[in-house]
Amino acid sequence: MTERLEDIALAMVADGKGILAADESSGTIKKRFDAIKVESTEESRRDYRELMFRADDAMKNHISGVILYDETIRQKAADGTPLVDIIKAAGAIPGIKVDAGAKPLAGFPGDTITEGLDGLRERLAEYYKLGARFAKWRAVIDINEEENVPSATAIDANCHALARYAALCQEAGIVPIVEPEVLMDGAHDIDTCYEVTKVTLLQLFSELYAADVNLAGTILKPNMVIPGKKSGTKASPEQVAEMTLKVFRETVPAAIPGIAFLSGGQSDEEATANLNAMNAAGPLPWKLTFSYGRALQAAPQKAWAGKKDNVTAAQKAFAHRARMNGLAAQGKWSPDLEKQG
Numbered sequence: 001m002t003e004r005l006e007d008i009a010l011a012m013v014a015d016g017k018g019i020l021a022a023d024e025s026s027g028t029i030k031k032r033f034d035a036i037k038v039e040s041t042e043e044s045r046r047d048y049r050e051l052m053f054r055a056d057d058a059m060k061n062h063i064s065g066v067i068l069y070d071e072t073i074r075q076k077a078a079d080g081t082p083l084v085d086i087i088k089a090a091g092a093i094p095g096i097k098v099d100a101g102a103k104p105l106a107g108f109p110g111d112t113i114t115e116g117l118d119g120l121r122e123r124l125a126e127y128y129k130l131g132a133r134f135a136k137w138r139a140v141i142d143i144n145e146e147e148n149v150p151s152a153t154a155i156d157a158n159c160h161a162l163a164r165y166a167a168l169c170q171e172a173g174i175v176p177i178v179e180p181e182v183l184m185d186g187a188h189d190i191d192t193c194y195e196v197t198k199v200t201l202l203q204l205f206s207e208l209y210a211a212d213v214n215l216a217g218t219i220l221k222p223n224m225v226i227p228g229k230k231s232g233t234k235a236s237p238e239q240v241a242e243m244t245l246k247v248f249r250e251t252v253p254a255a256i257p258g259i260a261f262l263s264g265g266q267s268d269e270e271a272t273a274n275l276n277a278m279n280a281a282g283p284l285p286w287k288l289t290f291s292y293g294r295a296l297q298a299a300p301q302k303a304w305a306g307k308k309d310n311v312t313a314a315q316k317a318f319a320h321r322a323r324m325n326g327l328a329a330q331g332k333w334s335p336d337l338e339k340q341g
């Protein structure tokens with residue numbers, strides 16, 4: 001029996017749980033491994049991801065789903081068990097990144113367009129057979145005010161691609177995570193982030209509507225509204241919560257069951273504190289949780305450092321971050337709880 005998209009989507013944002021984004025491409029995971037002086041090989045990538053998926057305390061209690069990369073969804077653990085089966089045994093849902101990355105948008109220097117639609121129907125059918133019940137597609141919207149980035153053309157093209165991807169996913173029985181990431185790398189202030197996020201989300205939902213996408217079977221993965229890294233300013237969790245919730249109330253239909261944030265380069269604790277502040281400001285029409293990559297994995301990667309003897313310490317570090325974010329997803333986190341870890 002095929003599961004209903006609406007039920008999968010609700011399970012992805014179950015109370016106190018969020019998503020582990022472990023779908024780094026081979027290039028990105030190499031960068032992460034370089035930072036901890038570990039060579040990136042098929043085996044080291046497998047060993048690292050296996051230790052995460054076997055961290056029962058984190059996985060069973062705080063992780064609803066795991067986004068995988070193509071290599072990982074096909075990999076087996078050291079004992080021969082498919083990694084997908086380990087994830088399922090922990091009660092989490094396997095997911096898959098299906099975009100082919102952001103490429104320069106012809107005619108618009110500084111803008112990118114995410115590729116990967118060609119052949120996607122066939123790839124989704126295969127991923128379904130391999131166990132994936134949700135997918136992810138990331139559009140990248142940079143901000144560079146001096147260079148007129150992003151252009152309206154880039155926002156339109158990316159949102160159109162997200163909608164075509166989402167429709168194909170639902171046809172295949174797979175819940176689409178739609179991720180329009182407004183980058184935090186620029187020198188812009190929080191108001192500019194708010195404006196660009198607002199225009200992007202308005203366009204996204206217009207395209208999803210035009211493509212007849214079932215919103216109740218869709219999860220939104222957005223950025224938070226924060227000042228750019230190069231602006232030299234920081235916003236408090238309360239300010240981030242206020243601006244982010246404002247933009248969602250103005251643009252995100254209540255039919256969307258859940259919003260699962262990316263961390264985007266925020267520190268671990270910032271990403272947790274900001275998520276907590278939003279949930280503490282409820283009630284809200286949607287579940288608000290995490291779909292973090294770096295903010296969940298930086299600590300375990302550092303603890304692991306490629307050594308077998310460090311596996312338990314790395315699993316503990318992952319469990320701590322997963323627990324803190326699970327609490328933040330319910331507005332129950334505090335800096336004091338953070339210290340207990």
Ligand code: 13P
Pocket residue numbers: 021138179262263264265291292293294295
């Ligand atoms: P970060 O949380 O590291 O931004 O990664 C989330 C993600 O999946 C980006 O596509």
